[in-house]
Amino acid sequence: MNGGTTSGGRGNAGGARGGNGKENGNGSRPGSSSRAASTHISPARLVAVDVLEAVRADEAYANLLLPTRIRRAGLSRADAAFATELTYGTLRMQGFYDRVIELAANRPAEAIDPAVLDVLRLGAHQLLATRVATHAAVNEQVELARRVAPKAAGFANAVLRTISRTSPEEWRELVAEGTSGEDARLAAVTSHPEWIVRALRTALEHEGRGDELEALLHADNASPRVNLAVLPGLGVDTTGIDGFEPDRFSPIGAVAGDPIAAAEASGGRIRVQDEGSQLAALALSRAVPVRSGERWLDLCAGPGGKTAVLAAEALAGGARLSANETVPVRAELVRSAIAGVPLDVDVHVGDGRDLDLDVLGAPDGFDRILLDAPCTGLGALRRRPEARWRKAPADVAELTKLQGELFDSAFAALAPGGILAYVTCSPHTAETHGVLAAALRRAGSIAEQLDTRLVVEGLSQHPLDLAGAPETVQLWPHRHGTDAMFIALVRKRQGGASAAGAAR
Ligand SMILES: C[S@@+](CC[C@H](N)C(=O)[O-])C[C@H]1O[C@@H](n2cnc3c(N)ncnc32)[C@H](O)[C@@H]1O
Numbered sequence: 001m002n003g004g005t006t007s008g009g010r011g012n013a014g015g016a017r018g019g020n021g022k023e024n025g026n027g028s029r030p031g032s033s034s035r036a037a038s039t040h041i042s043p044a045r046l047v048a049v050d051v052l053e054a055v056r057a058d059e060a061y062a063n064l065l066l067p068t069r070i071r072r073a074g075l076s077r078a079d080a081a082f083a084t085e086l087t088y089g090t091l092r093m094q095g096f097y098d099r100v101i102e103l104a105a106n107r108p109a110e111a112i113d114p115a116v117l118d119v120l121r122l123g124a125h126q127l128l129a130t131r132v133a134t135h136a137a138v139n140e141q142v143e144l145a146r147r148v149a150p151k152a153a154g155f156a157n158a159v160l161r162t163i164s165r166t167s168p169e170e171w172r173e174l175v176a177e178g179t180s181g182e183d184a185r186l187a188a189v190t191s192h193p194e195w196i197v198r199a200l201r202t203a204l205e206h207e208g209r210g211d212e213l214e215a216l217l218h219a220d221n222a223s224p225r226v227n228l229a230v231l232p233g234l235g236v237d238t239t240g241i242d243g244f245e246p247d248r249f250s251p252i253g254a255v256a257g258d259p260i261a262a263a264e265a266s267g268g269r270i271r272v273q274d275e276g277s278q279l280a281a282l283a284l285s286r287a288v289p290v291r292s293g294e295r296w297l298d299l300c301a302g303p304g305g306k307t308a309v310l311a312a313e314a315l316a317g318g319a320r321l322s323a324n325e326t327v328p329v330r331a332e333l334v335r336s337a338i339a340g341v342p343l344d345v346d347v348h349v350g351d352g353r354d355l356d357l358d359v360l361g362a363p364d365g366f367d368r369i370l371l372d373a374p375c376t377g378l379g380a381l382r383r384r385p386e387a388r389w390r391k392a393p394a395d396v397a398e399l400t401k402l403q404g405e406l407f408d409s410a411f412a413a414l415a416p417g418g419i420l421a422y423v424t425c426s427p428h429t430a431e432t433h434g435v436l437a438a439a440l441r442r443a444g445s446i447a448e449q450l451d452t453r454l455v456v457e458g459l460s461q462h463p464l465d466l467a468g469a470p471e472t473v474q475l476w477p478h479r480h481g482t483d484a485m486f487i488a489l490v491r492k493r494q495g496g497a498s499a500a501g502a503a504r
Pocket residue numbers: 277299300301302303304305306307324325326327330350351352353372373374375
């Protein structure tokens with residue numbers, strides 16, 4: 001302990017509370033005009049607390065709302081980066097910060113006014129995970145607290161000063177002391193719900209890598225780099241792009257000094273896309289050589305990142321591509337995503353469980369189908385900072401049912417010899433191996449698993465450290481720097497006859 005505090009007597013701020021047990025605030029809320037007139041609070045903090053409130057109160061998505069709020073506030077590039085760090089960091093670490101705040105305030109987080117709690121979380125993040133000077137973090141957050149709940153300023157000041165007197169390492173120890181069991185400890189100190197820790201442990205143990213759990217949980221709390229896909233076969237000239245470097249694994253992936261500018265200047269031929277997503281799309285398009293005239297379908301296409309890769313690949317190989325998406329606005333996003341590829345792609349709006357092959361223009365079935373299934377997204381927690389707090393175990397049951405139905409529909413829509421790529425951005429074993437095993441049982445001997453590992457390793461520029469059985473590939477943030485994509489290639493046998501694995 002530093003600052004003269006001890007675990008038994010940290011000098012918590014509980015005494016600073018008002019008498020009713022809740023810091024209720026009647027003052028102006030973040031986003032109100034009085035706040036906008038402030039000269040005492042940095043614009044990045046104002047944007048961050050505004051987004052935190054919208055995420056909490058309106059179920060907003062930080063990754064969608066933040067860019068709008070940054071633009072509206074006219075933030076400089078540096079302030080935009082600071083606002084992003086504050087917002088994402090606070091949301092990811094919210095579970096840990098709440099435990100710290102509870103210890104510092106000596107009361108449960110639920111007993112603190114939610115708007116004040118947002119301010120305290122933002123302050124805890126600055127004090128425990130950034131280089132922001134303590135006085136700046138405390139003073140500006142106290143000013144913010146005063147605005148959301150004037151009577152809470154003293155309380156906020158006391159809590160934040162208490163937090164600042166103890167180092168992050170010591171707070172981790174204190175938070176861990178209040179837990180029982182290893183998963184609960186990891187959940188608390190790495191800021192994950194415990195059921196997600198258990199699910200990730202199970203997924204890693206499934207491939208004999210349970211000892212990587214802590215590394216994975218920490219990787220979930222780091223910002224992913226902005227990665228690019230250079231759509232293949234379109235003659236994109238990357239020589240003038242500042243800081244352009246090919247990715248380690250994906251043959252079409254790259255990073256750049258200013259990736260957003262590089263994508264915006266490319267006419268849709270360079271796109272922001274995780275390396276794992278690229279490998280998933282290419283695993284299907286490059287599993288076996290493309291025959292001219294093949295029919296391809298992207299069954300759950302929105303917002304179209306993988307459709308764009310498939311479109312470029314289809315163009316190069318002489319294949320025809322259709323896309324399907326159930327949500328109309330997301331189907332529109334698919335149309336925008338493929339605008340840079342000069343290929344005529346039919347984008348249908350419909351339920352992937354109810355396909356009409358005649359309407360889709362493929363009465364004899366498709367030669368390749370990508371089923372990038374709706375999932376819990378537990379493999380992309382880095383990217384969607386609030387997602388871990390919104391998901392629940394019940395979502396898994398609902399999604400696995402849908403995934404199984406989509407799998408059956410996709411498999412039925414394959415032409416004999418056709419290949420299905422079943423992909424999720426979740427490593428939850430119920431959504432990956434569970435759905436796959438049940439679907440293979442239903443399909444019977446007509447379904448044949450391909451050596452997906454061989455295909456993905458064949459695509460990669462450098463050796464991939466893949467574990468588990470070769471029929472499936474699981475990528476990981478901590479091991480590969482990608483989202484935790486799961487990929488399984490399954491072929492429909494020709495007339496039920498046995499065929500050697502295409503990828504072998
Ligand atoms: C994981 S996302 C696909 C991401 C996309 N492949 C990409 O790379 O941009 C799953 C998509 O499936 C869509 N979806 C959900 N249920 C569906 C259904 N029954 N039929 C078709 N699409 C569905 C969702 O709206 C969502 O856009």
